[in-house]
Amino acid sequence: MSEGTYDCIIVGGGIVGAACAARFAKEGMHVALVDCLGAGLGATAAGMGHVVVMDDSPAQFLLTQYSQSLWLRLAQVLPPGAEFEQCGTLWVAADGEEMDEVARKHTVYDAHGVPTRILNRDALLALEPELRSNLLGALLVQSDAVVYAPLVAKFLVEEAVAHGARVIDGEIAAIGSGCANFRDGRHLKSLRIVNAAGERAAELTPGLPIKKRKGHLAITDRYSGFLHHQIVELGYLKSAHSISEDSVAFNVQPRVTGQVLIGSSRQFDPSTAIDYAILSRMLARAVHYMPGLADCSIVRTWTGFRAATPDKLPLIGPWPEDESIFLATGHEGLGITTSLATADLLLAHFSGVAPAIPLQPYLPARLSRMAHV
Amino acid sequence: MSSLLKLTIDGSELEVKTGTTVAAAIMMRRPGFRRSVRGELRGPVCGMGICFECRATVNGRTQQRTCQLLCEAGMVVNTDE
């Protein structure tokens, strides 16, 4: 069976694919979104749902900042179940070196027009009394938010459909040369096929420099008032999350329900099963920062896979090895944050319009060429 | 054969036979003692630790399933009511 031609076929109905479908359809493109799990029910549902500005690199900063501004606009029309909360992020410092990092970040964010506040120990404990009392201070980024991504993905897909997009339930086995081939024999044609398949992206586009980086999460029962901001340790950037090792870092997030979502871990392990050793390390790290967590009840633990590139930047734009394939993947832990900007940048590329921020740092060609060097 | 013991439930003292569960003790006062997430009054249902409707705070520990806890002398129980 062969379907009609579409302006664009998007493979993957997670937050990134859904954002693309909504953005493109609103612009008048005839879009097909192919998904087999349900909108936002894959890695999108497994992750932490943060909308944060990150400064691992200037390109990452620009992308997250721009995308966050798009989120703030979208938040005004999201349904209540999306639980968009601008609770802010606290980057907490445990030693002098990390306090220096606080000051450095403050300068960088300030230069880019993102307001932040440096907190000393007392000010930090006043905001979050459950933190251990011998931390030195923190950087508060007030504009950061958390969101319940599965319902946003569902909302975006519904928006896409309202603007004429077609949602097709099916599993894609291969894409290339203007054709998306389903496992069951169907195929679709288009001059533009967007690979937004996240952890499965490299299966569909062989040669993609994407690795699946497994993460663990744990969620508590309801403890309203325990946590107010998203909190991340500054060690997150330094020692804990190197590209190749198994690592854990302290990262907690308040949910509207009063539950505390606890992360994070990173490892290369293809199994979806809970790794109790790394889970234990992750939870121990959390207790180290918030001792009261030890007495909280854990209701569920789970794993998910991030699509990780070698340089911590996503792949957005044309894939040099096939002119019909475009990438919207490799977002690692920032898929939810940067989903909206990804859609926007890709649309600008399709329309030949100047993008809001330079597309060049995220172009897949950078890694395709790297592979040949 | 069974003796009596005293425990405190929501500030009031109650005397029960040993072998009584905390859920049973609370229900002697009122059948519903927990508030659901939307504020509806609930009481124990399954009696075997499955439904989680019997939760109360026991000796400072929250979220305890009281149908599986035996009353102990001097226990302090606090419910949502």
Add this chain to the structure above:
Amino acid sequence: MLVIGAGPAGIAASVCAAESGSAVILVDDNPRPGGQIWRAAAETENGGSREKQAALWLDRLRKSSARLLLSTCVVARLADRLVLAENKAEAIEISFGRAILATGARELMLPFPGWTLPNVFAPGGLQALVKSGFPVEGKRIVVAGTGPLLLAVAAFLKSKQARIEGVYDQASWGSMIPFAGSVFKRPAMFRAALGYGASLRSSPYRCGWWPVSAKGTDRLQSVTMTNGTQVKTIECDMLACGFHLVPNTELQSAFGCVLAVGKAQVDEWQRTTTDGVFSVGESTGIGGLDLALVEGQIAGLAAAGKSDHASRLFQKRNALVKLARAMDRAFALRPELRRLAQPDTIVCRCEDVRWSSLQGQQSVRPARLYTRCGMGPCQGRVCGAALQFLFGWESAGTRPPVYPVLLSTLIREPHDLYKEKP
């Protein structure tokens, strides 16, 4: 040998394995052994044959070398032969050679208007609460739903001086009669049925009736029942309503055992598809006390290497399985029960998710992730079984921990937490 669940099946397995020379640890999350049906067995006043049977097994357990770990909940499988359990606030790791899962069953509750009012219980649940000290003297109680448990619970409550306003089973007389025939052939069951009949003779027993709604303000005040044509409202203090039993299979899932139609799949030796893991009793299919005892004995003997002895029990077990199937047919749920809920009727009690939110969902996973149904502490144990009946949705399987645990329980020493950073 690790036996999880100290109900009749687990006790029988532990006793047989221990008497055959195995070192047995028997774990249960309740403070006393006996599970549901033998709850507080030592303290019953009646000296009936059932109580004597319970006392005999409990005595054999006490005299055996089996080590009992009570108030202990197994929550995760750390490795092939290692589990994590929680006892009060302590984490315990238990290593074992073989495991026998005797995880029992829970009652099926279906949503109908007012089912979440205080004083609406599951029948076994009310019985358990009464055995745990809850007085029901003089209380007017309606017993409804379906299954052999209804009569047993009604008779028990009567013996505690409750006033049974009626027992209403949704099964029609037509579907009950073949089952009644099997009961006549089994003397112990027949005597029990006669006993119930005698003690409940002043209360109406109706087949083919089911609940429409429960009403009250801060507690139950009345129940409305129907048989499809007539409608009857009964003023009462308590409602014990449950629609028979479903197997508890979360631990079997955690052990990677294959499940079929919500039951652990086992061979004639009660072995699951996971090496070294057996499953017995209600977890392999609802079949009652006698079947649970036989299956427990078979697994205990087989796991301890006494296969000849175990195989001598096959015939008895197979006959009881046939009886269990007859029971399933007798108490099959009628389709009207799928239409009891109103749009604002709560389906997921933990998260207050109403019937209207679930319309249009495709399966358990989207329902959970889009509406929060099943995301609460019971992790879909109550609503999941209902969703299976209401919509035909297969359970999505559980994630660890099998029951909520203190975060500290999941932290295993040692840790390099305080090492210098690179």
